[in-house]
Each structure stands twice: as structure tokens, then as C-alpha cells.
Amino acid sequence: xxxxxxxxxxxxxxxxxxxxxxxxxxxxxxxxxxxxxxxxxxxxxxxxxxxxxxxxxxxxxxxxxxxxxxxxxxxxxxxxxxxxxxxxxxxxxxxxxxxxxxxxxxxxxxxxxxxxxxxxxxxxx
Numbered sequence: 001x002x003x004x005x006x007x008x009x010x011x012x013x014x015x016x017x018x019x020x021x022x023x024x025x026x027x028x029x030x031x032x033x034x035x036x037x038x039x040x041x042x043x044x045x046x047x048x049x050x051x052x053x054x055x056x057x058x059x060x061x062x063x064x065x066x067x068x069x070x071x072x073x074x075x076x077x078x079x080x081x082x083x084x085x086x087x088x089x090x091x092x093x094x095x096x097x098x099x100x101x102x103x104x105x106x107x108x109x110x111x112x113x114x115x116x117x118x119x120x121x122x123x124x125x
Contacts, residue, residue: 001026002114004095009119016123017083022095022116024076029100029108034071034078038091038121045094049080062088085123092118 008020024031035050035058049059049069057069068081078095095116100108 002028002099002101004114004116006095006116006119009121011122012085013124014086016085020080022078024097027102029102031097031099034097036080037094040091087123087125090123093121094118
């Protein structure tokens with residue numbers, strides 16, 4: 001199994017900043033990429049940002065220039081620095097990892113998506 005634990009959510013005023021963290025743990029064979037998704041009430045979950053082991057990044061157009069994703073591969077941890085937050089950023093933010101779990105010695109499981117429990121980010125006007 002692979003477990004993801006997020007932290008860093010909270011309530012901030014418009015224009016403020018938050019830094020989210022997500023640490024992967026468990027029987028990890030390999031992680032190809034990690035990222036952040038968000039889901040606002042009544043909306044579909046959407047990709048915010050992702051990063052690969054080679055530090056290739058991808059951002060939603062709505063957050064480019066404001067959010068920065070980074071990773072510490074040695075610690076299987078991903079971060080999301082969120083600046084210039086706006087009320088439209090209010091959502092539950094979920095950590096994601098594309099990973100293979102170790103199911104037996106030298107035997108990986110299939111590639112699949114793992115998800116954290118989510119952390120609430122609320123931006124007031």
C-alpha cells in the first residue's frame with residue numbers, strides 16, 4: 001500500500017499564501033509522479049499541478065504564475081506553494097501519486113493512482 005498524508009490547508013484572506021505538503025509512505029516500489037487536485041462544492045475534481053521524478057511540472061492555466069509545485073524525491077514528499085490566493089481557489093485539495101506498491105520481494109504491483117484524504121483551503125474575500 002501507499003499512503004498519502006496532506007497538511008497545510010486553512011483559512012486565509014484574498015491575496016494571502018499557503019503551503020501544502022504531502023508525504024507518501026508505505027510499501028512503495030516506485031513513484032512516477034505526484035500532484036495536487038482540487039474540488040470545489042458542486043464541481044468536478046480538477047488538476048492543479050503535477051511533477052515527475054525528473055522535476056517536469058504541469059500547471060492548470062488558472063494557477064500559472066501564482067502556484068509552484070516542488071518535490072523532495074528522497075523523502076517522497078510534494079509541496080504546493082500557493083500565492084496570491086483568491087476566493088476562486090477555495091476547494092478541498094487532494095494529493096495524488098502515480099505509484100507502484102511492493103506486493104512481494106522484488107515484485108511491484110501495477111501502476112495506479114493513490115489519493116490523500118484532502119485538505120480544505122478557504123480564501124475569504
